[in-house]
Amino acid sequence: MTEPSPKIQASPHCTDAPAPAKRSWAQALKVYAEPTSLRMLALGFSAGLPLLLVLGTLSFWLREADIDRTTIGFLSWVGLAYAFKWVWSPLVDRLPLPFFTKMLGRRRSWLLFSQLLIVAGLLGMSFMDPKQALQPLVICAVLVAFGSATQDIALDAYRIESATVEDQAALAATYQTGYRLAMIWAGAGVLWVASQVQGDTQGYVVQAWHVAYSAMAASMLVGMLTVLFSPEPQARPIAPARNAAEWLRGALVEPFADFIRRYRWQALLLLALIGLYRVSDVVMGIMANPFYVDMGYKKEEVAAVTKVFGVIMTLVGGFVGGTMAVRWGVMRVLMLGAILSAATNVLFAWLATRGHDLTALVWVVSADNLAGGIASAAFIAYLSGLTNVQYSATQYALFSSMMLLAPKWLAGFSGVFVDAYGYEAFFHTTALMGLPVLLLLFLVSRVKIGSSA
Numbered sequence: 001m002t003e004p005s006p007k008i009q010a011s012p013h014c015t016d017a018p019a020p021a022k023r024s025w026a027q028a029l030k031v032y033a034e035p036t037s038l039r040m041l042a043l044g045f046s047a048g049l050p051l052l053l054v055l056g057t058l059s060f061w062l063r064e065a066d067i068d069r070t071t072i073g074f075l076s077w078v079g080l081a082y083a084f085k086w087v088w089s090p091l092v093d094r095l096p097l098p099f100f101t102k103m104l105g106r107r108r109s110w111l112l113f114s115q116l117l118i119v120a121g122l123l124g125m126s127f128m129d130p131k132q133a134l135q136p137l138v139i140c141a142v143l144v145a146f147g148s149a150t151q152d153i154a155l156d157a158y159r160i161e162s163a164t165v166e167d168q169a170a171l172a173a174t175y176q177t178g179y180r181l182a183m184i185w186a187g188a189g190v191l192w193v194a195s196q197v198q199g200d201t202q203g204y205v206v207q208a209w210h211v212a213y214s215a216m217a218a219s220m221l222v223g224m225l226t227v228l229f230s231p232e233p234q235a236r237p238i239a240p241a242r243n244a245a246e247w248l249r250g251a252l253v254e255p256f257a258d259f260i261r262r263y264r265w266q267a268l269l270l271l272a273l274i275g276l277y278r279v280s281d282v283v284m285g286i287m288a289n290p291f292y293v294d295m296g297y298k299k300e301e302v303a304a305v306t307k308v309f310g311v312i313m314t315l316v317g318g319f320v321g322g323t324m325a326v327r328w329g330v331m332r333v334l335m336l337g338a339i340l341s342a343a344t345n346v347l348f349a350w351l352a353t354r355g356h357d358l359t360a361l362v363w364v365v366s367a368d369n370l371a372g373g374i375a376s377a378a379f380i381a382y383l384s385g386l387t388n389v390q391y392s393a394t395q396y397a398l399f400s401s402m403m404l405l406a407p408k409w410l411a412g413f414s415g416v417f418v419d420a421y422g423y424e425a426f427f428h429t430t431a432l433m434g435l436p437v438l439l440l441l442f443l444v445s446r447v448k449i450g451s452s453a
Contacts, residue, residue, distance in 0.1 A: 036162050037174040039230050043111075044178025046223020047155055050118050050148035052186040053125070053216055054078050054141040060191070060289040060302070064204050065131040069290055073415025075138060076286045076408065081145035083405035085153055086398040090255065092153045105232030107161070110154035112227050117147030119220050126213035129206045151223075156396040160384055161233035172380035173322025176373065180311045180318065186216060188307030191299040255395050258388050270386065273440040274402045277334075277379055280342050280434040281372060282407035284427060286414045291348075291423055296356040305358070310365040317373020322381070324374075330382045335441050337375025342434025344368040349427035379403075 052058075059072050092110050096102075100109035121144030128137035159171055193215050194208035260267050292302045325333045347364040354360045383399045418426050 037171060039162075039226060040159060040171050040175045041178040042222055042226040043155055043158070043230075044175035045182040046115060046178075046220060046226065047148070047152060047175070048179030048182030049186050049216065049219055049223075050122070050144050050151075051079075052183055053122065053190070053213065054145050054148070056285065056289050057187055057190050058141060059286065060293065061209050062130055063290045063293045065129075065206075066204070067130060067134070069287070069415035069419055071134075071415070072290060073286060073418075074412050075141075076414070077412045078138065078141050078145050079404070079408050079411075081142065081149045082152065083401050083408050085149040086401040088150070089153045089398070092150060093157065093255070104227070107154055107158040108227050108230065108232050111151060111158065112224060114147045114151035114154060115220055115224050115227070118144055118151065119217050121145075121147060122213055122217035122220070126210045126217065131204065131206065152400065153396075156400065158233060160387055160396060172384065173318045173377045175380070176318035176322075176376055177315050180314045180373070182219075183314075184308050184311045185219060187311070188303035189219075190216060191303040191307065195299045195303075255388075256398065259386075259395060259398070262388070269440070269443055271402055273437070273444050274383070274399050275406050276433075276437050276440060277338065278341070278375070278403055279407045279410070279437070280345055280430045281375075282404065283411045283414060283433060284345050284348065284430040286411040287418055287423070287426060288348075290415070290418075291352070294423075295352075297358075297361070301358060301361075305361050306365050309362065310369040313366045313369040314373040314376075317370040317375075318377045319373075320370075321374035321377030325378050325381050330378050330385065331441070331445050333374065333378035334382060335438070337371065337378050338434060338437045338441060340367075340371030341375050342431045342437070344371045345427050345431035345434070349424045349431070352423040352427060 055076060055078070059076070062072050062075065063069070096106065097109045097113055100113055103109070104112060121140045121142075124140035124143065125137055128140065130137050159175060162171070190209075190212045193212040194205075197208040197211045198205045263270060288306070289302070292306065297305075321333055321337065324336075344364070344367045347367055351357070351360055351364045383396060383403075386399060387395045414426065417429070
């Protein structure tokens with residue numbers, strides 16, 4: 001079946017259509033109470049839980065087990081599963097799962113299947129000791145990352161297909177709320193459970209981490225139950241393929257060809273922005289937990305400040321960013337988020353000169369997480385607007401993968417950089433990485449989203 005010309009069939013997010021009437025603040029806030037938003041709260045929790053457990057929290061565990069910073073940096077490449085999820089996203093978009101799809105539908109079947117993979121990987125990690133055998137733990141972490149990336153593919157498609165483009169910024173904010181609540185539990189919760197099990201025992205106690213990761217596996221029930229009791233989005237018909245070549249063309253080629261047809265040479269500009277927008281945050285984040293350990297902060301202090309209070313500030317930033325995007329437009333908030341995200345890394349450089357200063361940590365983490373929440377809410381809404389709903393899972397996976405590919409690769413060398421030059425120089429360097437983003441935002445602001453330019 002020949003795909004219609006984009007001039008005839010524009011993207012569902014085309015801005016050439018008449019702009020919707022500007023909403024009041026009350027109308028902009030009302031969307032957060034709708035059932036779709038509340039479902040995204042719970043599903044966002046399911047999406048946010050695994051990330052820290054294979055990156056930030058895992059790096060804390062590894063550093064406490066006396067794994068060197070260079071190794072921790074390279075092990076962050078486990079997160080590259082998120083950067084390459086576009087490779088198997090066409091399968092998630094089109095391939096039915098035996099039994100699951102018939103019972104739950106296309107989107108929910110993949111959501112539940114990926115959640116089961118995450119649970120299996122977390123339970124596997126809960127039996128490992130990195131001090132004795134690092135490789136088996138890494139293998140389980142890879143399984144968690146793969147299941148989590150697959151869940152993201154299906155969940156992004158579910159979110160995009162569940163609401164109009166005008167509500168995507170609010171859904172992104174609600175999703176981020178659930179996501180950040182999960183990060184409190186996967187960050188502070190893990191450290192709190194581990195410290196309770198460890199009690200007054202000094203030093204490294206592997207059993208504490210075993211219990212903590214088992215608790216995280218059980219917490220995936222939040223997302224699994226939500227999937228079982230949520231409605232499947234209205235199915236969009238997919239023309240049956242006459243042969244394998246036609247199926248591959250529709251599943252693999254057309255989602256990417258559609259994006260190129262709509263934006264032509266400007267597609268490269270958009271992909272460059274997507275690939276660099278969060279680079280300063282992602283590269284800096286890998287060394288954050290080793291930094292706290294090396295600065296002498298205790299588990300309880302890191303849990304309270306960075307994993308609870310800091311994440312609350314991210315939630316505030318997410319709601320502020322989502323509401324501002326509905327009220328003022330996504331592009332302005334994207335620019336604000338880019339400036340704030342780079343600037344707050346300079347504060348971490350200042351913090352590196354303070355030693356063990358709990359008050360300074362509170363202020364720096366507050367500013368950093370508020371900026372991150374604003375940037376994330378606007379960026380998710382922007383990526384959703386680029387997506388053609390006919391290929392929602394595949395195209396959004398491409399965009400979110402591009403967002404992580406270069407930053408995650410660079411982050412793998414963060415431990416080497418810190419060992420060579422120290423934390424202060426590292427944080428200043430990550431701040432400078434955000435400067436090209438401002439130029440890209442200026443250029444991209446001239447691109448009409450969804451047009452056939």
